[in-house]
Amino acid sequence: MATRQRRLSESPIVPVTDERRELRDAVAQLVGRYGRTYFQDVVKRGEQPDALWADLGAAGFLGAHVSEPYGGGGGFADTAVVIEECAAQGCPIQYLVISPTICSTILDHHASDAIKEEWLHGMADGSKRMCFGITEPDAGTNTHDLSTTATPHPDGGWRINGGKYWTTGATVADALIVVARDADIGPSGKPTLSLFIVEKDAPGLTIQPLDSALTTAEKSFTVFYDDVPVKPGNLIGEQGKGLQQLFAGLNPERIAAASLANGMALFALEKASQYAKDRTVWTQPIGAHQGVAHPLAKAYIDVQLARLMTMRAAELFDAGSPAAGEAANMAKLAAADACLQALDQAMQTHGGNGLSLEVGIADLYFLARMLKVAPVSREMVLNHIAQHSLGLPKSY
Amino acid sequence: MTKIVVLVKEVPDAAVQKQVDSSTGRLDRSGEKTLNPFDTHAIEAALQLKESGALDVDEVVAVTVGPSSAVKALHKAVSLGADRSIHLTDDALVGSDVVGTGYALAELIKRESPDLVLAGQQSDDGQSYAVGAAVAEYLGWPGLTQVIKLDVDGQTLTCERQAEYGYDTVKVTLPAVISVGDAINEPRYPSLKAIMGAKKKPLESLSLGDAEIDASKVGEAGRKAVWTGSQEPPAKAAGELIEDEDTAETVEKIVAWLDDRKLI
Structure with missing residues (x-):
């Protein structure tokens, strides 16, 4: 009889449904075909695990938690299983925490139908990626002190000025979600934040590598915003409701x-x-x-x-x-x-x-x-x- | 239009230690269970025939005989791509041997009248390698085992069989029962959508009466194989260790050892 060793991740102590068990097995089978050596090799060459990412996307594992019309239909617990099992197979993909997790979830919950239609399908099937810019040199944990500012432009839309650092995966993203302070104080009399989508080739965007000791596929970057234009449709949700x-x-x-x-x-x-x-x-x-x-x-x-x-x-x-x-x-x-x-x-x-x-x-x-x-x-x-x-x- | 039936089975997970229950003579099948991994090759073969267009397949039906828990194996089979599934379950089936199981499966297959029946090479628990052949016998169809390559030309399949001495190439005309070897393909993993949708695909649950299967030919009543006892496999004799102190001497010892056994 065939025998195999039970993977530690299969422990029945951690709550499982039939579907989540199948999902974990499927992820283990998919990622197991790549394995730790593949991942190390990608990192060493300074590349992205694109083949693995594409397979995860094709199987629907990059958007398990997004709404069903955009390729999901499960919950975040399913995505948590995907991320954990990838790492348990020796492929800790940091980008899973960024594009599908932060960016897709924010878009799914708050963005306009047009933005969702444009981005969420691709982010769930792996053909599109977004990264997330929040941390600033002078505002780390205290998000209220962000100085990157979005100023309304007379022709419509906004212009963003400022700088972010530790923006992970900026060079391989198709767009960035940027957290910016609104130039105008809103009706509350307090400064407010808004979320914007900035396309990767937007003019005025400068991306510089930030050297770190991390041995990950995704590098981190300092990103400068110099009058970067944002079109009116690329505001996520409501202005001033960013936080x-x-x-x-x-x-x-x-x-x-x-x-x-x-x-x-x-x-x-x-x-x-x-x-x-x-x-x-x-x-x-x-x-x-x-x-x-x-x-x-x-x-x-x-x-x-x-x-x-x-x-x-x-x-x-x-x-x-x-x-x-x-x-x-x-x-x-x-x-x-x-x-x-x-x-x-x-x-x-x-x-x-x-x-x-x-x-x-x-x-x-x-x-x-x-x-x-x-x-x-x-x-x-x-x-x-x-x-x-x-x-x-x-x-x- | 072609219909393919794939025979599947629920077996103890390969990570579970398996034992024979000496009071019944049957395998203790308690603990975590899963779809027989060998069956995933048969499902994959069916899907490849369908997707490549080699056969004009309009339906792949997964069929199992087993206890109520076996629905999980069927869910897995449809999550891998089968279109629907059939579950024969009845207390009178408990203790069926290969011949009884083959008979019951053949009766289920007759209800579906498929053009092709695919099975895995063996179950991971009973391991008779013979259920596919028993099914073919009851159906009166050609039956092939250990097929690792399938080429389709109209209603004719050219099959490569893995044999002890090499490969047989055999042509059969449909309908036929084919057990595929695990070298035939690399089974796919189910997608998220397929996993989430598995419980929504049609699953027909039948008793022996529903399927008009003769209860005297299955289970304890119909079984011809009798379990008489079991014993531990004999312990292997300890090997002989030759310490390498002087290489020339070591080589001489190895040569002498092989010579003694007429191996050189």
């Missing part, structure tokens, strides 16, 4: 980031447990020693806890529950911490081999480390939980 609209994308972003972390952690733990079973020093496999086994077991427990909260956050988001934000924040924090612990212990288990690219764990480290500060820092999550879950005084 509220952002939340459609930010909770999924946290859930997606947590899924990416959880998947990487599963990949590392799978590798490490196999190695601990196979590697024999003196007379026993090293996994027989509690010094090796217990830290791996503890890391696995923390990953499973993070996965439970992540799936719960996705289900709450899909149900439209106001508790989704709290759960998504907790999931992101728990997943990033659990992933770093799992990677560290997986490397330790491998001894010197833990640093080899053939094992393929060490080069996940900086992406995992990034997830401790992005998309929201550990400290901001703790502030949020302290204030909103525990009722402690506001700290900022």
